Amino acid sequence: MSCCHSTREPPLERPQALLSADAEKKQFMWCVVRLVSAAFIAGNSMLFTLTFNLSIMEPATRQWFLIGLLLSVVLVFSLLVPQFIAGLKSAWQRRRLGVEGLFLLGMAGAIGISLNSVLTGSGSVYFEVVNILLVIYSFGALVKETTQYRVALATQSPLDRLSSCLVETESGECLRVPITQVQPKNRIRLAAGDIVPIDGIIVQGEAFVSESGMTGEPYVQPKIKGDFLYATSLVVDAPLVVEASRAGNVREIDAIQRVIEKLKQTPSRWQSLAERIASWFTPFVCSVALTTFVVWMTLDSVSAGLFTALAVLLVACPCAFGFATPIAIWQANSKMFELAIAPQRGDLVERLAEIDTVAFDKTGTLTVVQPTLSYVDVRMDCEWSREEILEIAAAVESRSCHPIAAAFHRDGTNQFTCESFMLVPAVGVQAVVRRDETQHDVFLGRVQNESDEDNGKYSSWFRNLAAADETVVFVLMMQVDGEITARFQVTETAFDSVPSGMVVLKETGVQTFVLSGDSSSRVHKLPADTTVGAMTPEDKADYVRKLNRDGAHVLFVGDGINDALAMAESDIAVAVSNGSTMLHETADAVWYGNDLRVFAQLIDMSRRTTNRLRTTLRFALVYNTIGMIVAASGYLHPVFAAVLMLGSSLFVVIRSVDPGSPAPVRIPRDRDSLLQSSQSAPAPETLVQISLNPCYSQSQPAKTGE
Numbered sequence: 001m002s003c004c005h006s007t008r009e010p011p012l013e014r015p016q017a018l019l020s021a022d023a024e025k026k027q028f029m030w031c032v033v034r035l036v037s038a039a040f041i042a043g044n045s046m047l048f049t050l051t052f053n054l055s056i057m058e059p060a061t062r063q064w065f066l067i068g069l070l071l072s073v074v075l076v077f078s079l080l081v082p083q084f085i086a087g088l089k090s091a092w093q094r095r096r097l098g099v100e101g102l103f104l105l106g107m108a109g110a111i112g113i114s115l116n117s118v119l120t121g122s123g124s125v126y127f128e129v130v131n132i133l134l135v136i137y138s139f140g141a142l143v144k145e146t147t148q149y150r151v152a153l154a155t156q157s158p159l160d161r162l163s164s165c166l167v168e169t170e171s172g173e174c175l176r177v178p179i180t181q182v183q184p185k186n187r188i189r190l191a192a193g194d195i196v197p198i199d200g201i202i203v204q205g206e207a208f209v210s211e212s213g214m215t216g217e218p219y220v221q222p223k224i225k226g227d228f229l230y231a232t233s234l235v236v237d238a239p240l241v242v243e244a245s246r247a248g249n250v251r252e253i254d255a256i257q258r259v260i261e262k263l264k265q266t267p268s269r270w271q272s273l274a275e276r277i278a279s280w281f282t283p284f285v286c287s288v289a290l291t292t293f294v295v296w297m298t299l300d301s302v303s304a305g306l307f308t309a310l311a312v313l314l315v316a317c318p319c320a321f322g323f324a325t326p327i328a329i330w331q332a333n334s335k336m337f338e339l340a341i342a343p344q345r346g347d348l349v350e351r352l353a354e355i356d357t358v359a360f361d362k363t364g365t366l367t368v369v370q371p372t373l374s375y376v377d378v379r380m381d382c383e384w385s386r387e388e389i390l391e392i393a394a395a396v397e398s399r400s401c402h403p404i405a406a407a408f409h410r411d412g413t414n415q416f417t418c419e420s421f422m423l424v425p426a427v428g429v430q431a432v433v434r435r436d437e438t439q440h441d442v443f444l445g446r447v448q449n450e451s452d453e454d455n456g457k458y459s460s461w462f463r464n465l466a467a468a469d470e471t472v473v474f475v476l477m478m479q480v481d482g483e484i485t486a487r488f489q490v491t492e493t494a495f496d497s498v499p500s501g502m503v504v505l506k507e508t509g510v511q512t513f514v515l516s517g518d519s520s521s522r523v524h525k526l527p528a529d530t531t532v533g534a535m536t537p538e539d540k541a542d543y544v545r546k547l548n549r550d551g552a553h554v555l556f557v558g559d560g561i562n563d564a565l566a567m568a569e570s571d572i573a574v575a576v577s578n579g580s581t582m583l584h585e586t587a588d589a590v591w592y593g594n595d596l597r598v599f600a601q602l603i604d605m606s607r608r609t610t611n612r613l614r615t616t617l618r619f620a621l622v623y624n625t626i627g628m629i630v631a632a633s634g635y636l637h638p639v640f641a642a643v644l645m646l647g648s649s650l651f652v653v654i655r656s657v658d659p660g661s662p663a664p665v666r667i668p669r670d671r672d673s674l675l676q677s678s679q680s681a682p683a684p685e686t687l688v689q690i691s692l693n694p695c696y697s698q699s700q701p702a703k704t705g706e
Helices: 016-054 059-093 099-120 127-160 252-265 269-299 302-315 319-338 348-353 386-397 403-408 459-464 497-507 537-549 561-569 581-586 597-632 638-655 671-679
Strands: 164-168 174-178 187-190 200-204 207-210 221-223 240-244 341-343 357-360 372-378 417-424 428-435 438-446 472-480 483-491 511-515 530-532 554-558 572-576 589-591 703-705
Touching (some): 016 638, 099 302, 127 302, 127 638, 269 302, 269 597, 348 572, 348 597, 372 403, 386 403, 403 483, 561 572
Parallel strands (some): 511 530, 554 572
Antiparallel strands (some): 341 589, 438 472
């Protein structure tokens, strides 16, 4: 029998998922090569056309020029027309005359006039216009598809290199098993540099781990036994054993990928508006061009009518409707994933732009979910040592399912065992523990009133104890064999990002509220504009409803079923990832991080995105109106119309890509670059005590009061 670390494994085949990713990359590069080649040909065809139209040539020379221009059209068609035909088929299946129809009419008009000029021997040719239109369409389509692909790549790439993992058997051996066959409670062996393939809990080992693939946090963090890891996390420097908490095909990342596929099929409000405009824009342009042709044919000639009608078709720019809008929306969705926000609705960007109020639940949303044992005050003349008292408490609480019990759990061996256990509702627990052959009665629960007979004996000790600070959630007392031995203080810790997060939200012009069921003063210590405690779920919902009546647009962030009513009343509901899974299906987004500053970034990004979309659509309407009027009046040559359309297309497409505030710097997914970057980071003084995550630390030392 061999252990996992000594098992020599045969070389693994390259995972199919990774082959698919490589194929996507090769396909993208081939599209770029074809587009660049077509653009080069189109640029040269413009020079050839100008020379042909403006120069006096011998018939033989003109014939060779015509052959060259026709060849350029054939080459550009062979390079780019497959993608254009796919767009036409898609528009036909949706029963909509979209931007593809307008491009098709422009190309057909340019070819028709050019062939008429060739056959009659008089007039200009516009074969280069066909090339330019195909290049513009393909460029916009490539940018749009690339933006969508980046969103999918953000969640798929960490696991694309995985198809199987090492599962530890009961006998201690390791078997390589497909990830989809991993079941809950299976133990997965991971080496330094491995990507975590499943959602699970560390049961052996300590290591620095990067969770940027899921949470977006930019720093590696120390992870120890009992910590939860998402699939896509990267183990940096030491081996770990992780126990799967879910099956290999129902991980959190799988749910996010399903949401992404759903978003692809769900147009946002702005996309729907752009599609509606495009649906009447193309027929409108065609009717204007047809009217122009009839008028100029009546006033002048057929060639003049074709000339001006072509100018109308060419100057019209549909890119703001067909390309710029979806590119901007998908880029915003991509940034949401980078900020550890998984949108569940296609119109989240537009709705976020309207938010002026953010309300938070407190416990589990603004504070670390797991309570921490912060102080252990041992009575000076007690016969028990501090270590023994902690072991007794751990033995007793190992039988409890109360959330506070987690603060007393200890790793390693325990010389005490709990033989009987009884819950005293709203007070504490009574138990019998055994060490060797000796039994001891133990009570662990709320501190009794000092007027009680038991406490009177120790009143001086109680008076000398330091007062509990505002972070303390519970103050518990332990009695062993009827003697008070120690007092415990259990605290909850707010994320370090809470103060700065509230500040940047205020700077963004957003009001902040904390609505909590906690009745203690801890609620009012949080730096929000308004804090309200001792609220029932109905109270929270009524409060949000009142804010809505006052004209506020509310985003509510919660983690539990008790927040469901308030989230239903809010304009946008955001569920915390480690909260109730029932909320994930109904929420508008799921938050996988713990840095409150992302909400200010999201709102600011959404406002910029909607402002860009609004101004882009306005520009497109003004440009197209003026351009078609000038073209229909006969003052615009078709070549200059094509150049104007090219310039406006590039303007709206490039403007749709937001160069605004960048997302937080993320740890690279590549192992070597990650290890290289982590070497320059300052080493922590104590691995268990200090977290490199700037937001919070889950492990805090217990202090002994004297």
